[in-house]
Amino acid sequence: MQGNKTFLHVFDTHTIKNIVKLSSDGLITNLLGPIGTGKESYVFYSRDSHDNEVAVKIHRHSILAFKQIPSYFSLRGTKSGGFLKVIDDWTRYEYSALEKAERIGISVPKPIAVYRNILIMGFIGRDGEQAQTAVKDSSFDVEEWYKTIISFIIKMGKHGLIHGDLSPYNILNFEGKPYIIDFSQSLKLTSLTKDYLERDVTNINNWFEKLGKTELVSYKNILESIENYEK
Numbered sequence: 544m545q546g547n548k549t550f551l552h553v554f555d556t557h558t559i560k561n562i563v564k565l566s567s568d569g570l571i572t573n574l575l576g577p578i579g580t581g582k583e584s585y586v587f588y589s590r591d592s593h594d595n596e597v598a599v600k601i602h603r604h605s606i607l608a609f610k611q612i613p614s615y616f617s618l619r620g621t622k623s624g625g626f627l628k629v630i631d632d633w634t635r636y637e638y639s640a641l642e643k644a645e646r647i648g649i650s651v652p653k654p655i656a657v658y659r660n661i662l663i664m665g666f667i668g669r670d671g672e673q674a675q676t677a678v679k680d681s682s683f684d685v686e687e688w689y690k691t692i693i694s695f696i697i698k699m700g701k702h703g704l705i706h707g708d709l710s711p712y713n714i715l716n717f718e719g720k721p722y723i724i725d726f727s728q729s730l731k732l733t734s735l736t737k738d739y740l741e742r743d744v745t746n747i748n749n750w751f752e753k754l755g756k757t758e759l760v761s762y763k764n765i766l767e768s769i770e771n772y773e774k
Contacts, residue, residue, distance in 0.1 A: 553585050555604050557627060561659045570656050570663055571599055578673045583608045583727060588671055596666035598652060598673075602634050602727075604660065609633070618730055630660045633727070638662050640704060640729035647702050649695050650722045667715050667722050674717035681716075681754065688721055689751050693760050695723060696743060700769035705730045709743035711750050732769075740766070 554562075565571050569592030578598070579586035587599045604627065612629055621632060638657035641664065645651050653665030668674045677683070692714070699706065706713070707728035715722040730736045744762040752759060760768075 552605075553601050553603055557604060558601060558660060561661050565656070565658055565661060565663065569593075571597060574599060575671070581725075588666065588673070596668070596671070597655060598664045598666045600634075600637075600662040600664065602630050602660040602662075604630055615728065615730070618733075618736055620731075627660075634660050634662055637727045637729065640726040643702065643704055644699060644723065644726065647698055647704075649699060650720060651726075652722065652724060667717050667724070674715040674722065677711040677714040677716050677721065677750075683716055683719055683721070685751065685754050685756055689747075689756055689759075692721055692723075692747055693765065695721075696740075696747070697765060697768045700732050700740060700765070703732045705732050705736055705740045706743055707739045710746045737766070 562571070562574070571589040571591060574587040574589050576587040577585040578588050579600075583605075584600050584602045587601070589597050589599050591597055606626065609630065612633065616629075616632075619636065621636070624632075635657055638654055641651055641654040641662075645653060652667055655663040655665060657663070666673070674680075677688075696706075696709070706723065706726060707730050708725065709723070713723065713725045715724055728739075730739055732740060741762045744760075744765055748759045
């Protein structure tokens with residue numbers, strides 16, 4: 544299944560107990576992969592007891608991987624506690640952001656369940672093959688994608704949500720359409736977090752400029768659109 548290095552990085556005693564609980568509930572079976580890795584988490588492929596494909600994101604119990612947690616908790620207006628609780632809260636926050644994004648019509652992996660440091664989502668792909676990130680698969684309509692992604696940013700902003708780490712690395716190309724992933728650094732839009740919104744806009748504009756897009760929407764105009772947006 545997983546190599547020794549991955550096993551040691553992810554599957555501590557607490558995480559194994561959490562996996563057993565989710566497996567007994569029929570939410571996951573075998574974990575395959577990982578299909579995605581990061582400093583804070585690993586994402587694995589699995590199926591539930593009804594043979595539906597799911598993605599299983601496990602946030603690591605690693606102090607070094609979560610150095611930025613205190614600053615994010617401050618911006619989120621949440622309190623920290625013991626380390627395991629902090630990771631659990633971090634995971635629940637991401638799940639809530641994903642739920643909100645899906646509810647308002649953003650193309651994201653469907654949030655299915657959250658338990659302690661584990662988040663279960665719908666799988667973006669087919670037959671165990673995950674959709675490629677936009678960095679690896681640029682076979683899409685640049686004009687249409689830009690329009691769609693900017694509309695996602697504005698819609699999320701109007702509903703008080705910032706992705707916080709939006710880039711082509713966190714966008715999947717599935718059947719020619721963009722799907723936004725990894726809301727682990729998401730924030731509520733406030734006067735204190737606008738810099739993160741600006742960073743998202745800058746990342747997207749820089750990316751599309753490299754793809755040949757010449758007419759870009761400025762951060763100022765996007766902020767105005769958010770403030771004037773009608774739900």
